[in-house]
Amino acid sequence: GQQLNQSPQSxxxxxxxxxxxxxxxxxxFNTWLWYKQxxxxxPVLLIALYKAGELTSNGRLTAQFGITRKDSFxxxxxxxxxxxxxxxxxxxxxxxxxxxxxxxxRLQVTL
Amino acid sequence: GAVVSQHPSRVICKSGTSVxxxxxxxxxxxxxxxxxxxFPKKSLMLMATSNEGSKATYEQGVxxxxxxxxxxxxTLSTLTVTSAHPEDSSFYICSAGGxxxxxxxxxxxxxxxxxx
Numbered sequence: 297g298q299q300l301n302q303s304p305q306s307x308x309x310x311x312x313x314x315x316x317x318x319x320x321x322x323x324x325f326n327t328w329l330w331y332k333q334x335x336x337x338x339p340v341l342l343i344a345l346y347k348a349g350e351l352t353s354n355g356r357l358t359a360q361f362g363i364t365r366k367d368s369f370x371x372x373x374x375x376x377x378x379x380x381x382x383x384x385x386x387x388x389x390x391x392x393x394x395x396x397x398x399x400x401x402r403l404q405v406t407l
Numbered sequence: 408g409a410v411v412s413q414h415p416s417r418v419i420c421k422s423g424t425s426v427x428x429x430x431x432x433x434x435x436x437x438x439x440x441x442x443x444x445x446f447p448k449k450s451l452m453l454m455a456t457s458n459e460g461s462k463a464t465y466e467q468g469v470x471x472x473x474x475x476x477x478x479x480x481x482t483l484s485t486l487t488v489t490s491a492h493p494e495d496s497s498f499y500i501c502s503a504g505g506x507x508x509x510x511x512x513x514x515x516x517x518x519x520x521x522x523x
Contacts, residue, residue: 397450
């Protein structure tokens with residue numbers, strides 16, 4: 297099936313650093329979602345974006361819905377060890393609310 | 408709110424047997440439930456969409472006779488992997504949507520299936 301291109305594929309950062317990752321698509325989406333998945337667990341919703349240009353924060357996380365509706369980014373400020381995991385973007389085109397997932401960004405945080 | 412559970416969390420079975428995985432929305436009614444499959448270090452791939460009381464819609468390449476989906480109530484969907492083979496070993500994750508005022512999906516914790 298279709299997947300969104302997510303970059304970077306993986307990141308190794310030091311605790312306290314800021315992180316930025318993005319997601320791009322050739323298709324327009326009506327909703328962008330960002331999830332975090334820990335090993336052996338299901339994805340947990342971090343932020344949902346519903347309008348082009350929307351900028352939304354959730355604690356240290358900030359995400360934006362691109363103006364073109366074909367991209368989104370997620371920023372994490374002042375990273376901490378528990379931020380370790382895989383971050384997935386997902387787009388909802390509005391067709392039966394089916395989600396298309398990004399390829400994932402694996403984040404490692406070192407002390 | 409928006410809690411989704413899955414049972415079992417892990418299952419090991421012999422080749423040729425069938426395995427049933429349950430997905431429940433615990434604190435909301437889910438008009439739609441989705442089933443995904445995830446291979447190690449890969450993204451989630453949608454297998455099928457199920458709506459309560461109707462037949463599931465399968466994604467291209469997913470065998471409907473192999474992966475039986477039943478959505479008997481607004482809080483329960485089941486995925487049965489029939490005549491499982493080692494290549495069916497994977498992480499199966501369900502999600503539920505339909506929470507009032509929200510278009511987002513809430514995911515279960517996943518089920519690790521290992522077929523020997």
